[in-house]
Amino acid sequence: MARADQTEIRMRIVIDNPVPGVLHSLQTGDTGVLDPKRSKAGEPLTFDFPVRIAPGPKFFGDQIRREGPTRRFVYIRIGQSAGDHASEWSRRMKIDIHDTPQALLDRAMAGKGVVELTVDGTGKDGSPACATVKVTGRRIA
Template identity: 50%
Template sequence: MGLLPIKRCGRPYSCLLVLMLPVLPAHLENDTTSEIPRHAISGMSPPERPFDRRGVLRSQAGVTTSRNTMAADQQITLRLTIGEPVPGVAYSLQNKKGEPVGAVIAEDQPLSFDVRVDVAPGPRFLDDLVRREGPTRRFVYIAIGEQAGDSSSPWNRRAKIDIHDLPAELLEKALAGSVLEALLPARAADGGPACASVRPLAPWKVAE
C-alpha cells in the first residue's frame, strides 16, 4: 500500500492505491525460491492444449491420434483395364490440357493404363491426369479415337472414371504399394467404345 500525491484545483491530495494480492497457501508464504505457476495461485486448473508441439492430438484416455493420418506427397498406382476394347481404335489417357498421354492402338485383347496419382491428406488426389468436378468428385479420362490423337478415327469419345470414391481399406493398401485395378466396360449401346461416365464392372480390387 502506498500514497501517491496528486494535485487537483491547485491543492494537493493524496491518492490511496490498494494492491489486490492473492493469498498464498501457508506452506508457500515464506518460500522465496519456488516458481509458482499462475494457475496454482488462482486455484484454477492448468489450461490444456489439444495438440502437442508435433501436431499430435491428445486424448484423455492417453491414446494419441495424428492430426493427419496420411503423410503428404505419397503416390498410388491405379490400373484402368478395358477387357474388350474395339480393335484398331486408339485409346489413351488425357491430361488437363486435353492432350493424349500414352496412346495405343487396341488389339483383340485387354488393354490397361497405369495411372500414378499423388495423394495428399484428406485424401485429395492430385495429378495432371486427375480432373475435378465440384468440391469432391475426382476422375480420370480415357480418350478414344480422335481425342486419343487419331485424326482419321470415326470415333471421338472419352470415358470418365471416378477415383474419389475408392474404399478406405483399398486406399491404405495402395499407399503401402499395392496396385488397384478397375475392370471397365468396353462397348457402348451402339457397339462403339464405351464413353461418358463409366462405372467399373466389378468393385476396385488389388491387382494380381
C-alpha cells in the same frame, strides 16, 4: 495442400472388351494425350499412372480431373481425341476414382500393389463406351 502431406501410389485403368482397332489414351492435363494404344480383338487395354493421395482422401496428379468439391476422375481419350484423325469416333470415357474404397487406397499407400479399376470398353450400341462409365471391378494388383 503441401506435397509432404501426400503419398504417391500407382493406379491402373483396365478397359475390358474395347472395340477392336480403336486408339485409346490417357488424358494428361486439360488436352494432352499420354500412352496411346490401339485395341485388339479379345485383349484388354491397360493404362498405369501415378496419383498422389492426401487425407480425405483427396486425389492429385497430371491425369486427375475435378468436378465440384469431391468428384475426381480420369479421362480416357478415344479415336480422334486420342490422336487417330482417321477414326470415326472422337470421344472420352470419364472414370470416377473418388469413390475408390479407402481399404484399397491404404494397401496401395503401404506399398502392397497397384489400385486397379476395370471398365467395359464397349457401349450398348457396339461403339466405344463414352461419357461416365461404371467401374465394374476394383482391386489391388
